Amino acid sequence: MSAVGATQVGARVRAQAAAAPRQTRIPWGSLLLHAVLIACIALVVFPLYFAFVVSTQDLQQVVQRPPRLLPSSHLLENYAQAWRKANMGVMLFNSAVMAVTVAVGKIIISMLSAFAIVYFSFRGRMLCFWMIFVTLMLPVPVRLMSTYEVIGTLGWLNTYSGLTVPLMASATATFLFRQFYLTIPNEMAEAAQLDGAGPLRFLFTFLLPLSWANIAALFVVLFIFGWNQYLWPLMITNTEAMRTVVIGLEQIIPRSGTELPTWNLIMAGAMMALLPPVAIIIFMQRWFVKGLVESEK
């Protein structure tokens, strides 16, 4: 659909370009437009640039006035020191486990439940559908203390199960799969049935291969969701061995005036914490946009 949009847009741009020679004036308007856009983008990019710059400086450069806006030569030693000081290896590992498990888990259980809801008629089907829908209205804060109690009762505090399984219910992913299954002609399922393929065979050999684009899109969005969780890991974990990077970073901020202002190390840590999700957005941008826009419908 976006490809069609793009060609239409392309046609319009070409049409405008063809019309351009007749207008003899200099396109001040469009130059101004680009200038404004580039200024806006500079504003959006600046915080990240600045964080990177600070992560390459030594302590003296961090506190110098006027602030130094150019990178320095201490990148490797800062990152190495931040890595050791904040136990980055463990935290990044925990974040990765959490993000991947939550994303994969959500995709699997949503794919299965959407399949059941679309292709079977069973007692309680609508009840299941509405129960999944209602989870949209129950974000973590709404059930904060009592969820904590449940996790405690299960003995899941400070475990990967506690970090991941309770986040795996997903109304948006279920709806996305449901929407997608409904676009597939019914004849396909009927034909599969005539060929003697059972429902699971149909799911794995017909639907799954068609779903990869949706799965990739969902994975990107859900990976970012999992990686960036804050309240949940803060509640469920209290040991250093289980801490995720997004919550661990806060604990190395120098809060009092008596501590060294090691902002270069914090920024090095921040760069390491934000790199995986940002890299995924940049390299899988097409899937990311698809996942964002379609999973919210």
Place this chain on the structure above:
Amino acid sequence: MQRTVFKSRWLPYLLVAPQMAVTVIFFFWPALKSLQLSLYRVSPFGDRSTFVGLENFGKLVADPDYYSSVLNSFVFAGGVTVFAVLGALVLAGLVTQKIRGLAVYRTLLLWPYGIAPAVAGIIFLFIFHPAYGILPYFLSFVTAYDFNWLLKGWVAMTLVIVATAWTHLGYNIAFYIAGLLAIPASVMEAADVDGAGPIRRFTAIVFPLVSPITFYLVVLNMVFAFFESFGVIDAVTKGGPGQDTEIMVYKLYKDGFIGLNLGSSGAQSVILMAMVIGLTVLQFRFAEKKVTYR
């Protein structure tokens, strides 16, 4: 809206079982517990509980701290929404005027969405740092006003709003660009032929056509700011200075986890639940609108 082809007595139940298990154990059961908790007074160690009816809600209504947390939540959510949605609309409007380079601009504006609000908050914390921050440094040439977020509540609020809006701008732009690409080229060409200038094209065509998206994004950004913004507050201001950035979710966490006031935290959960239900209903009115629009 269903395709019922396969017949099996047990398979569909097996297929929905994992989702249902998670939903019941970690969503419904705790939500019901929260409802129940809100009607009881529980001792800090949870060993004794007394039914007190609506007393917990009554206490909240009489508590000025709770009012200020509600007010802070609205200021925070409003600020984030205005910055992130309005900013995105303006940028998207600019991008449509000159469609060339759309993909590049989108990429350049999209990536902050990957940054956790808490991490974004930490970056902005340094930019706003009273002693070493770049922003107070440059502002000090313009004014003698002390832009110290540790002392001034509104500076702290600005800090968390800007950091959160920063991560959200790209998300909103992605939606707007998708919407703008869906506007048929012929409509814009017709406007061109009729001699509509860029501003008129935007106000008369683009803005009305994307208004369902705007509505949806406003709701979505509000929901996010209300319910998913614990991280930025906890990582940056911890609700301070005083209680100037203590939003409802942060107060709930503080009263429940640190204060161990289970009854009050239950009542606060129930109030949040009512709000999220209201916002979700609004969100789905958008879905209906979109259907009639097509």
